[in-house]
Amino acid sequence: MKKFLLVSLGIFYKYVNGVPHVFLQKREAEGTLKGKLEFPGGKIKLGESPVDAVIRELKEEVNIDVDAKDVALFKMAQHEYPETNVILYSYVIKKSVDLKDWYPVDLNADYLNNIPEANHEIFKDLEKFFGKDETKFRSFENSLWHTS
Secondary structure (H helix, E strand, O other): OOEEEEEEEEEEEEEEOOEEEEEOEEOOOOOOOOOOEEOOEEEOOOOOOHHHHHHHHHHHHHOOOOOHHHEEEEEEEEEEOOOEEEEEEEEEEOOOOOOOOEEEOOOOOHHHHHOOHHHHHHHHHHHHHHOOOHHHHHHHHHHHOOOO
16 A cells, blocks of 8 residues: 655745746655755645645755744645655645746746656646746736735
């Protein structure tokens, strides 16, 4: 029987010259995903909420403190690997951060060949929501945090 793995991940975003970018980090841990580019995040601990998990993981992985008010659910996704079913809770993070490795949200970008399979669906939706129009995305962003 396949095991289920619950994971929370955080999506930091910004616009660079009008083009949406997201932060990705290279996975250092051993295993099949070593060397892959991925959003910061990790396993949800027993008794932990997905929001608490993403807040904890962002502190552990990129040393950034995030409050629950800065976190909005973007997408829940399920991906089946040969030995594991992964349930992903992906959150957009509304916080300006000074991180190094930003990648354009572009489904034709070469770096997408080096992300975990489970993240491909997230990128498709990111491109839909970010699009090429920053004004359209800002409207979506305002709806996430109920601002005008």
